[in-house]
Amino acid sequence: MNLSFWEHKTWLSNIDFAVIGSGIVGLNCALSLRKKHPKSKIVVFERGMLPSGASTKNAGFACFGSISEILDDLKNHSEEEVIQLVKNRVEGLKLLRNTLGDQQLDYKEYGGYELFTKEDAALFETCKSKISFINELLKPIFKAEVFSEKENHFGFKNIQQKLIYSRFEGQIDTGKMMLGLIQKTSKENILIMNSSEITNISDDGNSVLLQLNSSETLRQAQCDISVKKVFIATNGFAKQFLDEDVKPARAQVLVTKPIENLQIRGTFHLDKGYYYFRNIENRILFGGGRNLNFKTEETTEMELTQLVQNKLEELLKTVILPNQSFEIDQRWSGIMGMGNQKKPILKTVSKNIFCGVRLGGMGVAIGSSIGKQLAALYD
Numbered sequence: 001m002n003l004s005f006w007e008h009k010t011w012l013s014n015i016d017f018a019v020i021g022s023g024i025v026g027l028n029c030a031l032s033l034r035k036k037h038p039k040s041k042i043v044v045f046e047r048g049m050l051p052s053g054a055s056t057k058n059a060g061f062a063c064f065g066s067i068s069e070i071l072d073d074l075k076n077h078s079e080e081e082v083i084q085l086v087k088n089r090v091e092g093l094k095l096l097r098n099t100l101g102d103q104q105l106d107y108k109e110y111g112g113y114e115l116f117t118k119e120d121a122a123l124f125e126t127c128k129s130k131i132s133f134i135n136e137l138l139k140p141i142f143k144a145e146v147f148s149e150k151e152n153h154f155g156f157k158n159i160q161q162k163l164i165y166s167r168f169e170g171q172i173d174t175g176k177m178m179l180g181l182i183q184k185t186s187k188e189n190i191l192i193m194n195s196s197e198i199t200n201i202s203d204d205g206n207s208v209l210l211q212l213n214s215s216e217t218l219r220q221a222q223c224d225i226s227v228k229k230v231f232i233a234t235n236g237f238a239k240q241f242l243d244e245d246v247k248p249a250r251a252q253v254l255v256t257k258p259i260e261n262l263q264i265r266g267t268f269h270l271d272k273g274y275y276y277f278r279n280i281e282n283r284i285l286f287g288g289g290r291n292l293n294f295k296t297e298e299t300t301e302m303e304l305t306q307l308v309q310n311k312l313e314e315l316l317k318t319v320i321l322p323n324q325s326f327e328i329d330q331r332w333s334g335i336m337g338m339g340n341q342k343k344p345i346l347k348t349v350s351k352n353i354f355c356g357v358r359l360g361g362m363g364v365a366i367g368s369s370i371g372k373q374l375a376a377l378y379d
């Protein structure tokens with residue numbers, strides 16, 4: 001790469017901490033490193049023009065688990081483990097709100113609702129019957145009743161008559177969250193290098209050699225950079241560097257054009273959480289459908305499929321907005337990192353390399369604290 005003396009000296013030499021990936025985890029990791037190491041040189045390498053995984057693509061649910069999800073978790077985890085999972089999410093959300101403030105996040109605690117399809121009558125009955133048990137289980141965290149039954153005041157069709165309401169669930173503006181984090185890192189003298197993909201990492205025990213591949217049209221070339229410590233925060237793309245149980249999981253989303261007199265306000269989970277929707281201003285943002293073909297969605301390609309997009313539109317027409325006409329404004333997809341377990345992978349990979357990946361569908365809630373814990377792996 002034809003770098004000038006100045007470019008090399010200012011951006012690419014004497015790096016104490018290199019963070020790979022500028023999503024929620026990478027940026028929080030960088031901010032946390034800055035707190036402990038005020039004089040260090042911290043550089044975040046991001047292969048996209050913007051963060052290009054899940055953090056700028058998500059639905060902005062500030063949630064900690066719907067009732068069916070918590071009951072499902074109880075099948076594979078002990079009660080103590082489930083309480084801890086929920087606690088981590090609640091504390092992670094507090095950390096996010098403290099880091100950026102509710103105004104920057106546009107945080108609104110409108111509450112969340114779970115809808116049950118016509119076919120899910122048995123699940124609905126089970127969830128209803130377990131409300132007081134789960135509320136009791138979560139009392140130590142919330143000090144109040146979390147879940148209750150609610151009438152369907154929204155005009156949803158083709159679902160079970162009642163909804164299960166979760167009063168502490170909120171929503172954020174995902175774009176504002178990421179903009180806030182990027183601005184904060186810049187204020188903290190952390191450099192973010194966009195269009196900069198790391199293609200290889202090797203630790204010789206004293207330092208780490210990074211191979212940088214710049215995809216910027218004017219500078220398509222590679223160079224090697226030597227850094228002291230590396231923090232991998234590439235989530236769904238982590239297989240590139242790590243031999244761990246983490247797979248990409250694509251999630252597709254759409255948003256409608258503004259809808260007059262939209263009465264829907266809140267975050268909504270449908271079909272065991274495989275679908276999710278919310279209002280954003282007077283639009284509906286709707287995503288999900290990975291379960292229609294898990295294998296196809298196990299990809300890092302940010303494409304859309306007819307199968308999923310058609311299903312999203314069908315559910316909008318038949319369940320969510322049955323009495324209103326609407327138009328789709330935009331569609332996109334993002335890549336999550338999933339594995340057989342829900343817990344993220346936080347570990348020391350080698351003497352100078354650390355990783356914090358596999359955030360699943362809860363990165364808004366846990367991303368800030370996983371970033372902080374990733375930084376703390378080096379102390």
Ligand SMILES: Cc1cc2nc3c(=O)[nH]c(=O)nc-3n(C[C@H](O)[C@H](O)[C@H](O)COP(=O)(O)OP(=O)(O)OC[C@H]3O[C@@H](n4cnc5c(N)ncnc54)[C@H](O)[C@@H]3O)c2cc1C
Pocket residue numbers: 020021022023024025026045046047048050051052053054055056057058059060061062063196197198199233234235236237240250251252253287333334335336356357358359360361362363364365366367
């Ligand atoms: C459509 C969708 C909806 C979601 N909805 C919600 C929700 O409502 N609530 C919630 O809590 N969670 C939600 N999630 C999950 C949440 O967004 C993620 O868990 C979270 O953003 C993960 O953050 P991260 O920093 O670990 O990963 P990412 O945001 O994916 O960041 C990883 C970054 O690494 C970069 N990168 C990868 N490889 C390299 C490389 N070799 N060199 C340099 N850079 C690289 C990528 O470009 C990317 O920017 C959703 C996810 C999606 C996709």
